Amino acid sequence: MNQEQPAFSALNRKSTFEQFSNETFDLLVIGGGVTGCGIALDAASRGLKVALVEQRDFASGTSSKSTKLIHGGLRYLKQLDFALVRETGTERAVVHRLAPHLVLPEKMLMPLIKGGTYGKWATSFGLKVYDILAGVKGDDRRKMLSKKQTMAMEPLLEGEGLKGGGYYAEYRTDDARLTIELIKTATGYGALAANYCKAEDFVYENEMICGAHCKDQISGENFVIKAKKIVSAGGPWVDRLRKKDGSLSGKRLHLTKGVHIVFPFDKFPLNHTTYFDGPDGRMIFAIPRGRITYVGTTDTNYKSRLDRVVATKDDANYLLKAVHYAFPSVKVNNEDIISNWAGLRPLIHEDGKSPSELSRKDEIFLSDKGLISIAGGKLTGYRKMAQRIVDLVTKQLESSGSKDYPRCSTKKIALTVDPFPNFKTVEAFIEKIKPFLVQAGLDKYYAWYLTTVYGKQSNTILDKLKDFKNDKPEVALGKAEAWYGVHHEMINSAEDFFVRRTGRLYFDIQTISVIREEVMNDLKNYLNWDDDRLAKENKNLDELLFDARNYYKEELSKKTK
Numbered sequence: 001m002n003q004e005q006p007a008f009s010a011l012n013r014k015s016t017f018e019q020f021s022n023e024t025f026d027l028l029v030i031g032g033g034v035t036g037c038g039i040a041l042d043a044a045s046r047g048l049k050v051a052l053v054e055q056r057d058f059a060s061g062t063s064s065k066s067t068k069l070i071h072g073g074l075r076y077l078k079q080l081d082f083a084l085v086r087e088t089g090t091e092r093a094v095v096h097r098l099a100p101h102l103v104l105p106e107k108m109l110m111p112l113i114k115g116g117t118y119g120k121w122a123t124s125f126g127l128k129v130y131d132i133l134a135g136v137k138g139d140d141r142r143k144m145l146s147k148k149q150t151m152a153m154e155p156l157l158e159g160e161g162l163k164g165g166g167y168y169a170e171y172r173t174d175d176a177r178l179t180i181e182l183i184k185t186a187t188g189y190g191a192l193a194a195n196y197c198k199a200e201d202f203v204y205e206n207e208m209i210c211g212a213h214c215k216d217q218i219s220g221e222n223f224v225i226k227a228k229k230i231v232s233a234g235g236p237w238v239d240r241l242r243k244k245d246g247s248l249s250g251k252r253l254h255l256t257k258g259v260h261i262v263f264p265f266d267k268f269p270l271n272h273t274t275y276f277d278g279p280d281g282r283m284i285f286a287i288p289r290g291r292i293t294y295v296g297t298t299d300t301n302y303k304s305r306l307d308r309v310v311a312t313k314d315d316a317n318y319l320l321k322a323v324h325y326a327f328p329s330v331k332v333n334n335e336d337i338i339s340n341w342a343g344l345r346p347l348i349h350e351d352g353k354s355p356s357e358l359s360r361k362d363e364i365f366l367s368d369k370g371l372i373s374i375a376g377g378k379l380t381g382y383r384k385m386a387q388r389i390v391d392l393v394t395k396q397l398e399s400s401g402s403k404d405y406p407r408c409s410t411k412k413i414a415l416t417v418d419p420f421p422n423f424k425t426v427e428a429f430i431e432k433i434k435p436f437l438v439q440a441g442l443d444k445y446y447a448w449y450l451t452t453v454y455g456k457q458s459n460t461i462l463d464k465l466k467d468f469k470n471d472k473p474e475v476a477l478g479k480a481e482a483w484y485g486v487h488h489e490m491i492n493s494a495e496d497f498f499v500r501r502t503g504r505l506y507f508d509i510q511t512i513s514v515i516r517e518e519v520m521n522d523l524k525n526y527l528n529w530d531d532d533r534l535a536k537e538n539k540n541l542d543e544l545l546f547d548a549r550n551y552y553k554e555e556l557s558k559k560t561k
Helices: 010-022 034-045 082-098 120-134 147-153 175-188 235-244 313-326 379-399 423-439 445-468 473-488 494-501 510-527 531-549
Strands: 024-030 050-053 104-113 143-145 162-172 192-194 197-205 208-216 222-232 253-264 273-277 283-289 292-296 339-348 362-366 372-376
Touching: 010 192, 010 222, 010 473, 010 510, 024 034, 024 208, 024 379, 034 050, 034 175, 034 379, 050 175, 050 197, 050 222, 082 120, 082 162, 082 379, 104 120, 104 147, 104 423, 120 143, 120 162, 143 147, 147 162, 175 192, 175 379, 175 494, 197 222, 197 235, 222 235, 222 379, 235 253, 235 339, 235 372, 253 313, 273 313, 283 313, 292 313, 313 339, 339 372, 339 531, 362 379, 372 379, 423 445, 445 473, 473 494, 473 510, 494 510, 494 531, 510 531
Parallel strands: 024 050, 024 222, 050 192, 104 273, 222 372
Antiparallel strands: 104 162, 143 162, 197 208, 208 222, 253 292, 253 339, 273 283, 283 292, 362 372
């Protein structure tokens, strides 16, 4: 592989679609979430000729709506699912090593309360087993805290009924950024990928799947992608594709919705990520991140539209009630919530089980016509899910006379160009760029922001700042990021920029109004939008802002899309 990745640019769209139409691929992946992009990287790094299409933007579904933790799933110990705990627990450290700027060490505080989900001795034993299964060493091993130590660590907690706490190691990430870096790295190994490209139906030859009818959602162009093997990794859309294939039988998806609400950090100044009991016994996360603290998640059955999942008043009130229960001194209310996100979990249905009881294990579906589908699973386990799929694909290809393919090597493939060797060098880079940003008139917060979003790719953005020196500092930064996103991260819409490349809609929503007009004009120029397209993009952004700031009485009605 050439270590210098080719530009993952929206401006290369035409040539990408020409290749889609003119070549036959070993593997076509449908779905640009973390699972699909992980599969594309694994397959391409083994030498397969790979194409990936996503009907919206990369990570636009479940993979930008999680709790944004790379964690081992402590609660699965309670379900005695030791294999899942071992796999995801081990994977935490692997993914951190592959992208230390993006998967950040995060110590977790679990307050133990009288009558709570976890008792003191059970928690001590559980966390010990958790450390053993995940291979945790040194200072990251769990510590059990007294009530006094727990309150000293997090003074905002309710003291009455508090018995102590557990303190253990996890990792925090930006799920959308992780997905983007995966697909960028996959293209560095030769994979061909496009967002806003919908697989509308399948092509068959001798009753076996051999391609897909696709549509460019931007130009309206229709074409066919031919491939020896096709994998559907469409998350909540997997069953719709199985239905198109005529293979929807047996196990099916069970969609549940998770909502997170966001507060300004000064309204909820949490010292540590906290995993706490809600009033109904469900465990909730409260996570400080930069300028905000977010809280989640809910877990409710979902049967409404897939293309626009929103937070309801009941969702917000449920999470507010949990905050008031565990942190009574935090006097936040609905008016203090500055943003939210709502997403779907494509779990596997099990009769008689509530949403929270459903397994997070992944499931592979094999159709008689050759379609391979995968659903379920956790963000943390994306790499192992990809490995299982590509092992299956290569085995099928080899059995039909193809060459032998090497084993999975993604455990050693860094997820960025010029990677950081460890987290200490990430911290050093943050300190290194602070003076430059301050000199440019920007808050030193942006050193942390740029580094944990782009890694050393921040240097390209900082260089570009010089072209916008006559703009206000925050506007100049936004314009430099927009330029970078179009030319290096396949931004094709305002939503791509404000939601998934920068996370501003969730983590820094106040800055959108500051930079919006100038960034939108630049996107118009880079992407050759006419006035109608610009108006459409502004309307969509208005809708996103409304949904992030408001709460509906009920779910939106179903809409097929």
